[in-house]
Amino acid sequence: MRILFICPQISGWGGMESVTSRVIKALQKKKHEVNLILVERSFHPEWEEDLPVCHLLQKSMEKKSINIGSSIFELIENIGVPDIVITMNAKLTAITRRALNNLPKRPPIVSWIHLSLKETSGAMCVQMADAHIAIGEGIKQELLTLDKYHPVHVLNNPIILPNKAIKRSEIPVLVFIGRLTYNPKRLDKLINALGSFKHKQWKLIVIGDGADKQNLEDLAKSKGINQKIKWMGWIDNPWAQISEATIAVLTSDYEAFPLVIIEALSHGLPVISSDCPTGPKEIINHGRNGWLFKTDDLEDLRYYLHKIIYKEVNLPSDEECRESVMHLNIDIVIEKLEDILSNVSI
Template structure:
């Protein structure tokens, strides 16, 4: 018999945590559970992608902090079997509202990035101190990678027995369907070119400057580079490509509606990040059957690629090593069957079962 699970997060704008929530909803609905998504503000492109069985609760606030009492009222009315909170500020407010409501719902928190990598200001430091004070009031917590687990253990007052490591789920069927759609880009439809691809916000964390320089050192005039996404660094990244004399071989298509159609037609996907919480885009690239190269950044890539078994891992910021990794994959690519087999370890149904275990069987 299904149980009632409420998933609390900011919105359904396009983002990593929101995609995790969407995939988790899909998996839990398929297992017969009653799912409600409780949002600080019910907005975002991914709202329309939620399964029709999922109810959306709009707390109607502009800030996470002001949802304490609306969330408390919701909990008193619904009293779900599980309240699952996603990300640090949401976790703190969920803990306070849960405490004030005095319901018997199990409270499960989750961290999707290493907490210490999120401290960039005095506000971030204050949030982390609040997390340290409140997290121990929860029934359990989820960390999405080993690095996040270790970091959470160090900064919170949670014991090892109160934290479970559960990787992020991906919807393989959806990815494969999207990957099969046509793309009109001239490089991806021309066998004369090999294409290196990456994707993400154009911010320092993603290490795209390292990727561009590494790409420039690959001795192949028919190699091309696509970097999907956009951000504050887009113009400076274009300038780097110009200064390296490769601006005609590098393109920045911006955000594309269906990145999987691009990735599935590329020859190599590169994750050049300085750090990640998990690196879900690597798993998505594997599901597309695209070979991958990644920095061995904290945290996630080493777990996803099993220490390099499914793609080269190189040190963060190491330009020559990243160049060599790209060249190795181009010279001797793995089969798409190998890559897709690894991606299935993160399939929605499998990960949803692991979440069921955390929600209902942990102490």
């Protein structure tokens, strides 16, 4: 099958990039012909290496729909018309639909959005797709609200299961991996909550970078806990840099189907996560492989951190954590994706 992915410009440091790269390489391994169109080169383009990437715009310019649509049409004429197109942005879905209408026979278009549609500009544009892939049940419900006429298939983000779990640490070691921005990752919540335990023994590993890094470091200093935090910056394959840990933490205001949670569990670490509207509750079985705290309730987060730091709770075993995400193995997910794409029609 000839499959074309069309993606907006993205940072290069997120879960969407990891999932896209993982899926494309798995499809290629199964002998599908895959191409990826990016509107522009990523801000951090390392993830694009070894992928069949074309860039619509070679330098920054005003992104008028007519320019992007014409460029998509011309590029498809050059690389060949695919059997199916997967769009990864709501507005790009509409632009791609208009562009492909100029072909004698238009291939089906499937949307594959990696954000909550409530936080997506131009979300109504997904109606221009012939079918949708939702990365979680919460996103499926958002899509059904916007488009009652086209099928929605749930396909969770895949993982490549590591061979072994991360060793559990003697003292509590917390792990945060993500962009260092207040919106939506909200590491400030975790720093504020941990300020209540500045005299206890614990460590926090922070892997990531972003516009608010300095502000977050300043906040940690003001809380008297910066000496307990290891700021590692952004690292490719971050889990390989963690030799031992106790738990992973996600504090986002909103997510879709957060890759960091399933990766943490696959490495044998339980997770404390905000119970944001979509995503975490589909992965975390409260009290079994982690805990969910009320998104806007700092005291609720402190409650679970207290349990971990004071060792007042029995942590789920690494085997229990890993078992909870076995169904997201890349091979299983790719088989489901192939089945979905084979049955999409206009």
